Amino acid sequence: MSEKNRDAKRTARERLAVEREKQKAADRRRRTLIVGASVVCVLGLAAVIGVVAANAGKDSGNDAGPVVGPSGAQGKDGLAIPVGEASAPSTLTVWEDFRCPACKSFEDAYRSTIHGLTDSGKLKVEYHLATIIDGNMGGTGSRNAANAAACAQDAGKFVDYHDVLYRNQPPEIDDAFGENGKLLELARKVEGLDTPAFRTCVEDGTHNGWVEKSNDAFKSGGFSGTPTVLLNGKNIYQDQTMTPAKLKQMVEANAKG
Structure with missing residues (x-):
């Protein structure tokens, strides 16, 4: 090749x-x-x-989770927390918000009178919880406090804890009740309330859905604000002449028939 x-x-x-x-x-x-x-x-x-x-x-x-009402809740949709004897001749319906300054003023002025009338069997109170301050000011203090109050109802301590919350209400712009730690701290002021069951209920927001439903009922009820206070269906909070003494007189007169 x-x-x-x-x-x-x-x-x-x-x-x-x-x-x-x-x-x-x-x-x-x-x-x-x-x-x-x-x-x-x-x-x-x-x-x-x-x-x-x-x-x-x-x-x-x-x-807000499932609607879990507190123990013993009554009324339409189970949204009222009752205080007093069911057979009482007069019913006071109170729509309130634990962050509401006007609600605190009402409680401070009427607390002892209302307690005396419920203890005597002449008055039943139905508490409805709202969260309008959360909506107006932001935060979750109204809702969390309402949930904690519902948890206290489960423990049979609603009235005492209700009063503690109002006595220790922070300024309206301060969302202190938005912290569960604060609500648990206040629970220690009520004998027998600070239990594992109560703490779990508060921290888990067990009744948040119920609180939201209650607030929805408030918004659809045509009320002008909190507190809204009705005695046997009549709005007495709008009565400029109303006083604790006058309320007592009206309830006692109704009890006499």
Whole structure:
């Protein structure tokens, strides 16, 4: 074989080797693109799933949970916490918010009179809890305090804890009741209330859904604000001449028939 032929064959083999290497490189690139596309699809699917999950979390983020009423709750939809004898001839209906300064003023002025009338069997009080200050000022103190009061009702300590909350009410702009630690601290002022069951009820927000439903009832009730106080269905809080002594006189007169 001539030198020229040998050179030609060698050149052909080299060209074939080069083409084979190019083909291998192309195959490698194709496999890389396929794998890369698969990874992108998986990541894209994961992103979609993540967005759906995030949106689902947002949808349920404001959910106050199931409506679990406190022990002994009565009235329409079980939204009233009763105090006093069921057979009492007069009923005082009180819509209140534990962050509401006007509610505190009412309680401070009428507390002893109301207690005396309920203790004597002449008056029953139905407490309805609202959260309008949370809506107006922000925070969760109205709701958390109402939940804690409902937890106290479960323990048979509603009246005492109710009074402690008002005696220790923070300024309206201070959402101190939004901290469960503060509510638990105040519970220690009520003998026998600071128990594991009460603490769990407060920390878990057991009655938050019930509180929200109660507040919805307040908003749909056409009331002008808290406190709203009705004696046998008549709004007495709007009566500018009303005093604790006058309330007592009205209840005692009704008891006499």
